[in-house]
Amino acid sequence: MAICIDFGKENTMKMKQFDPTRLPEWKNLAKHYLQIKPLHLRELFAKDKSRAEKFTVEAEGLFLDYSKNRITAETMRRLLALTRACSLPEARKAMYSGASINRTENRPVLHIALRNIANTPIFVSGANVMPEVNRVLEKMRSFCENIRSGAWRGYPASPREKRGKSIRNLVNIGIGGSDLGPAMAYEALKPYTKRDLNVRFVSNIDAAHLLEAVRDLSPSETLFVLTSKTFTTQETMTNAMSARAWCLAHLKSEKAIEKHFVAVSTNEARVKEFGIDPKNMFEFWDWVGGRYSLCSAVGLSLMAAIGPENFERLLSGFYAMDLHFLNAPPERNLPVILALLGIWYNNFFNAQSYAVLPYSQYLSRFPAYLQQLDMESNGKSITRDGKTVGWQTGPIVWGEPGTNGQHAFYQLLHQGTKLVPADFIGFCRPAEKLGEHQAMFMSNFFAQTEALAFGRTGKEVAASGAPKELVPHKTFAGNRPTNTILAERLDPATLGKLIALYEHKVFTQGVIWNIYSFDQWGVQLGKELAGKILPELLANEEPTLAHDGSTNALIRRYKAMQK
Secondary structure, eight states, rough: OOOOOOOTTTTTTOOOOOGGSHHHHHHHHHHHHHHHHOOOOHHHHHHHHHHHHHEEEEEEEEEEEEEEEOOHHHHHHHHHHHHHHTTHEEEEEEEEOOOOBBTTBBBBBOHHHHTTTTOOOETTTTTTOOHHHHHHHHHHHHHHHHHHHSSBOOOOSSSSSSSSEEEEEEEEOOOOOHHHHHHHHHHHGGSSTTSEEEEEEEEEESSHHHHHHHHTOGGEEEEEEESSSSSHHHHHHHHHHHHHHHHHHHHHHTTTHHHHHEEEOOOHHHHHHHTOOOGEOOOOOOOOOOGGGGGTTTHHHHHHHHHHHHHHHHHHHHHHHHHHHHSOOOGGGGGHHHHHHHHIIISSOOOOOOEESSOOGGGGHHHHHHHHHIHHHHOOOOTTSSOOSSSOOOOEEOOOOOOHTTTTTHHHHSSSSOOEEEEEEEEESSSOOOTTHHHHHHHHHHHHHHHHHOOOOOOHHHHHHHHHHGGHHHOOOOOOOEEEEEEEEEOOHHHHHHHHHHHHHHHHHHHHHHSSSOOOOGHHHHHHHHHHHHHHOOOOSOOOOSSSSSHHHHHHHHHHHHO
16 A cells, blocks of 8 residues: 555544535535536437547546436536545545544554555555454465365265365355455456355344245355354354354364364454364454454355455455555546445435446346445444534445346336436356347447436327327436446456445545445344343243333234244
């Protein structure tokens, strides 16, 4: 990294406190919105024949066409002025420098250190974190090579066996960032996986998730990766204990646990108590948030699947986008541009949701991954100085891959009453060519953004010969904004760039909205209440219930039906 400043915990940069809506730059945008609102993309393209060239940026192998947005050059100038008024350069510098910008938990935010392949020192409280990052990465490489080569052997299934079998099945047990990241990336990079290593992911505390994952597996050939920083996460540890019982029921010895379980955690005492050898515990740090942890030991199952070399290519993609975000000028900065366009629609057009539409089946889990990244980060209603916000923050993020969505919700995108800005993500070259599939696929990709932008007028529909009574039904208003992100192919490096692109977009928006993007206190209340309700559900006697009338009645109905 280009920055090696140590802010430390005692010298933490104080984030600027303000109401962004009172800034002159925000007020100028509000006035400008009134001028832009009536304009149609048909008109904007007709007036400027070079519009498509003006509103495109290419960086690190990603091409962004944002010309199909309801903007002018003046819009972008005013949006870019907002980043300066909100001190984005200073906030970005603070994050990259190791300052404790996660102030409610007094932690730095240093997922960028996990993919710092240049090994430039990054300091936290005076200590360079890179030696520890590199040590864990090397430990991960060694483990994954042993799994992939067959050197790691399970516990002998019977006394007749002199040695156990090689591992053919890897089951990752985690939840949230400990599941969504590696599960999404595994699907995205399937063409790069070791196909005779069966990798599965279990997250839901619903027993069906674990039971279906292990139903056809042999315990003697299965290794579980338990991913929980504290080794106390209820969902993960409940599934872990059930997996442990499943393993012991077949292998009949506590000694089997060391051969069939490893841990991604920081709680050595709990890991050892479970029966896992601490040398098979892979650490990560409290300056890594769960939803930003894919490049840490949380990616252990992914590295085993795609191999250490491809994992390093993934890190190189992250690193390339990290440097781009840090160094590119705002007007050519991909994450900054996406963030500003999101604010334009969220805060001025009052768009409530935002669609991510990858035209790749391999990216089927990418919208779900971005839901956590965006909604857990910026789903906040309190400013950094503890006040209630008076403006909209994070949008609802959703989406589906490819043409599947066209036959589901695109009707609403085209002719519904809601404005839904969308990112279309596509690739020029498929992992494997099959006839004309890719050309057909991408013809839909290009056609959808064209149709959303320009629509079809009533006159055009009538001229096509449609009956008069059907003309209004076949008319498309258009003027629906989209971004197009195009890359050559979906490979490990490209995936890393895409993920980092959205990470930094979310960070930029959080700075402008004056909220903390790296805590998630909103998930805690439900956990606390569940802890109170669980013993009530398990009690043999009728418990005294002290919830609201609805919850009390639901608990009683559940217990009655259990009988």
